[in-house]
Amino acid sequence: MQNLLQSYIPENSIPKVQELLAHDKLDFIVKQERKTRHGDYRKLPNGRHLITVNSNLNPYRFLITLIHEVAHFETFQAYGAHVKPHGKEWKYTFQHLMLPFINPDVFPKELLPLLAKHFINPKATSDTDHILSLALKQYDENSDKTYIFEVPEGSLFKIYNGRQFKKGNKRVKRFECIEIKTGKKYLFNPNVEIEVI
Template sequence: MQTQIQDYIPQAALTKVLKLLEHDNLVVKIKKERKTRHGDYRPLPNGKHQITVNSNLNEYRFLITLIHEIAHFEAYKTFGRFIKPHGIEWKRTFQHLMLPFLNPEVFPSNLLPILATHFKNPKASSDTDTSLAYALRQFDEHNDKTYVFQLPLNSVFKLYNGKVFKKGKKRTKRFECVELKTGKLYLFNPNAEVEPLKEYHE
């Protein structure tokens, strides 16, 4: 696992990460891209615990996602299985585990203030923090993607699953978008990846 992990995270974080992973019952798997999540954690029936992280993440997002999932494991171990997945126990554990990494040896200096703000009250997904998600994207290999917040009002776009929507007005944090086939209204995270459509035919 050491050789695998070191290929995906900042070099300066490796020693601390390996220390956190020193559990006989903890298994880390690196997966192909999943559109709906960056990683996950689950206790297995055999008593072991499994963390998965997507292989396509840049090294800073990979590290944040990995620590996010380790925090689930630590919170489960400390507080038991009846806590809320992203409740106060997980938040405090995540903050505690992440603190030693929040330094200029691990993260670029322009990311540190944004990370400091995020970790005052970490969210269930870093994608729901628009500032952090946008800041992390600058380190992605392919930066030619389009996001909902970039599209003009009433633009038509397609999702990875083929569904087609029209962009509407912004509520407090999310955009109202109507699925053209069903007329149903959905709320979109500003950072949702989409494919703009110049023309749409039923």
């Protein structure tokens, strides 16, 4: 397990993560990139539990995602299946599990205040915290990506699945965009990766 983890998370986080994953009925698998999620947790029909995390994540996002999914497992163990997936029980568990990692031995110093703020009230995905999300993306291998907030209003762009949009004005936090093919309006977080047409 240590060899697997060394490839994906910060070195100083490995011992604690190994402790968190050391459950008889918990399996952990690294998956190929999935565009719609960074990771997931499932209780399997055979009574085992499975956590998966995408292989393409940088070490800091990988660690956050892995602890996010472990928090689902721990929440299930403590409260059963009848609580909300990202409800108060999960939030408390996620905060508690992340606390030992939020230090300069694990994360770069510039991420620490952003992580501290995020974990006051963690969301279902760190992507909705676009300030933290953009800060984490600077550690991606391919960091020459274009984000929707960088292009001017009226720009045409496509997303990962090929759907094409025209960028509209900004609402409170998100950009209103019109799908070219259907004319339907969609809201995009500022940190969505796009390809300008």
